[in-house]
Amino acid sequence: MLDRKFIIDNVDAVKLNCERRFVRADVDRFVSLEAERKQLQNELEQLQSEANATAKQIGQAANAEERDAKKEIGRQLREQVDTVRTKLDGLESEIDAVQRTIPNMTHPSAPIGADDQSNLPLTNGKTPVPTYDFKAIDHVELGESLDLIDFESGARVAGAGFYFLKNDAVLLELALQQYALELLIAAKFIPTSTPDLARNSILQGTGYIPRGNETQIYSIDGTDLSLVATAEIPLGGLFANQTVDAEQLPLRYCGISHCFRTEAGAAGRASRGLYRVHQFTKVEMFAFTLPEQSESMHQEMLEMECKIFDGLEIPYRVVDTATGDLGGPAYRKFDLEAWMPGRGNNGEYGEVTSTSNCTDYQARRLNARYRTKGEKGTKFLHTLNGTAIAISRALIAIMEIHQNQDKSINVPKVLQKYVGKKIIRKL
RNA sequence: GGAGAGGUGGCAGAGUGGCUUAAUGCGCGGGUUUGCUAAACCCGUGAGCUGUCAAAGGCUCCGCAGGUUCAAAUCCUGUCCUCUCCGCCA
Numbered sequence: 001m002l003d004r005k006f007i008i009d010n011v012d013a014v015k016l017n018c019e020r021r022f023v024r025a026d027v028d029r030f031v032s033l034e035a036e037r038k039q040l041q042n043e044l045e046q047l048q049s050e051a052n053a054t055a056k057q058i059g060q061a062a063n064a065e066e067r068d069a070k071k072e073i074g075r076q077l078r079e080q081v082d083t084v085r086t087k088l089d090g091l092e093s094e095i096d097a098v099q100r101t102i103p104n105m106t107h108p109s110a111p112i113g114a115d116d117q118s119n120l121p122l123t124n125g126k127t128p129v130p131t132y133d134f135k136a137i138d139h140v141e142l143g144e145s146l147d148l149i150d151f152e153s154g155a156r157v158a159g160a161g162f163y164f165l166k167n168d169a170v171l172l173e174l175a176l177q178q179y180a181l182e183l184l185i186a187a188k189f190i191p192t193s194t195p196d197l198a199r200n201s202i203l204q205g206t207g208y209i210p211r212g213n214e215t216q217i218y219s220i221d222g223t224d225l226s227l228v229a230t231a232e233i234p235l236g237g238l239f240a241n242q243t244v245d246a247e248q249l250p251l252r253y254c255g256i257s258h259c260f261r262t263e264a265g266a267a268g269r270a271s272r273g274l275y276r277v278h279q280f281t282k283v284e285m286f287a288f289t290l291p292e293q294s295e296s297m298h299q300e301m302l303e304m305e306c307k308i309f310d311g312l313e314i315p316y317r318v319v320d321t322a323t324g325d326l327g328g329p330a331y332r333k334f335d336l337e338a339w340m341p342g343r344g345n346n347g348e349y350g351e352v353t354s355t356s357n358c359t360d361y362q363a364r365r366l367n368a369r370y371r372t373k374g375e376k377g378t379k380f381l382h383t384l385n386g387t388a389i390a391i392s393r394a395l396i397a398i399m400e401i402h403q404n405q406d407k408s409i410n411v412p413k414v415l416q417k418y419v420g421k422k423i424i425r426k427l
Numbered sequence: 428g429g430a431g432a433g434g435u436g437g438c439a440g441a442g443u444g445g446c447u448u449a450a451u452g453c454g455c456g457g458g459u460u461u462g463c464u465a466a467a468c469c470c471g472u473g474a475g476c477u478g479u480c481a482a483a484g485g486c487u488c489c490g491c492a493g494g495u496u497c498a499a500a501u502c503c504u505g506u507c508c509u510c511u512c513c514g515c516c517a
Contacts, residue, residue: 038477045486047475052486059445067497074497199507243474245437301435369474371437374456378474 001099001365004034017105020112022106022324025101039391051077060427088119104361107332111322118322119335125309125316129339129347138342139396140273143169145407146426149274161263161278165395168424170224170399172411173281173391175418177256178388180283180308184254187304189285194234194255197225202237202332205366207329216261231255232385235286239368239381246372249381250289250297254388257282264406273396275343275350280392287384288368291360294382298357301386302334305353308389314397315339317349330356338397352393355386 011027018025037318056069111120143149147167154163155336165173181191200210203217203226210217210226219226228234235255244251259282259353263271276282285304289297300320309316321333333356337349360380363369402410409424416422 041477041486048487049485051497055496056445058497071455076497078497 113322227260231257353387
């Protein structure tokens with residue numbers, strides 16, 4: 001969330017930002033509630049101060065009479081304190097609710113627009129979009145033909161949106177993780193394998209909403225836990241309520257996790273096959289930085305994503321995400337959209353990675369701070385996340401881009417040593 | 428899963444209802460002494476919020492959340508975590 005003082009001091013900028021992001025947030029209400037809160041807070045502290053002083057006098061009182069008299073005063077003061085505190089608590093949760101609806105500020109260069117139609121294409125990957133002298137087919141058909149993906153059994157076992165990977169698809173899944181991890185480790189990212197479940201407080205801290213109608217999250221009944229939608233959640237939780245020394249920054253992590261998403265309401269041709277599923281495996285990058293480091297870290301993550309997909313010989317474009325398409329915590333977001341020849345009628349770009357700079361918005365809610373040597377106090381970290389490789393979507397791109405007329409698939413050179421073959425053919 | 432012990436500042440560690448303004452030590456910062464280093468000595472040193480030109484001051488925080496009380500690190504309840512033992516288990 002945004003800093004309260006910042007909102008008060010920059011009401012117009014915050015309102016304009018909400019408009020540009022097409023978010024409805026009652027900033028005026030926030031301002032008036034916050035003013036009310038401050039006044040109540042002062043009142044409360046005044047009463048507490050008096051009550052504390054009275055309590056102290058009782059301990060030092062000379063005789064029982066005096067003590068009893070003071071006790072009565074103390075009792076009354078505490079009653080008033082309770083009354084004010086109850087009011088304040090109510091106000092506090094109201095303010096918090098409004099504050100949560102206010103999104104992060106936006107990078108001045110981010111394109112302004114309501115949805116992904118306004119995303120601004122920036123660059124293209126090294127691999128050109130290929131032309132085929134045959135009718136390219138989609139990964140669902142390829143997967144069926146080569147016995148790589150079993151959607152029917154997935155549906156029978158766990159419902160629509162689940163699938164079995166089989167045969168060489170399993171090797172590809174592992175190969176992609178290994179490949180990405182090697183690049184990441186070389187770039188000083190600390191590899192982790194994260195919990196697939198997390199406490200709801202961590203979900204909330206990261207900006208995910210565990211329950212409610214539009215939740216993307218599966219929660220575990222009877223517990224305080226949810227299945228994670230991305231390793232961003234446990235990795236963000238690494239420094240929840242922690243303070244790190246500034247010298248240690250930036251801290252680069254990557255995490256392998258399963259990702260679980262309810263995808264309520266999403267369906268249709270664009271979500272066919274592996275594109276929108278309830279479970280997939282992902283290697284995620286996550287970084288904690290000083291404020292002045294976050295922009296360059298964002299570029300670094302973007303470059304890593306490009307490197308990974310250039311290495312896989314997949315054509316893609318980089319887009320700068322439009323204001324209306326940004327998630328609440330993101331200050332700026334870049335997506336890689338891979339060319340998927342089997343998508344749509346004659347191929348379409350489909351999102352394969354995404355990297356966000358959340359500045360201090362996420363850290364404030366997580367209460368993740370840093371301390372600078374020689375300076376008093378602590379400040380909020382900046383957090384960034386980025387997809388290194390989301391297996392399901394990467395598989396779509398690989399299968400569809402590297403397909404041959406006979407429905408075989410060429411294994412990208414960088415993966416051959418893991419898969420143990422150069423081409424995947426019908427058995 | 429069962430039984431027990433515990434969680435206090437950056438670290439160690441005292442504190443069983445009011446004299447706690449959380450002792451003391453280490454660490455850290457500054458200073459004095461001093462060929463240099465070391466040592467000794469002196470001073471300072473938790474966080475958040477509020478307040479101010481700056482301060483002083485006030486409030487909150489002893490894992491977390493509640494409760495009892497005029498008053499809670501201290502008593503009670505719940506919860507999380509750690510350790511020991513037992514059980515189960517890849």
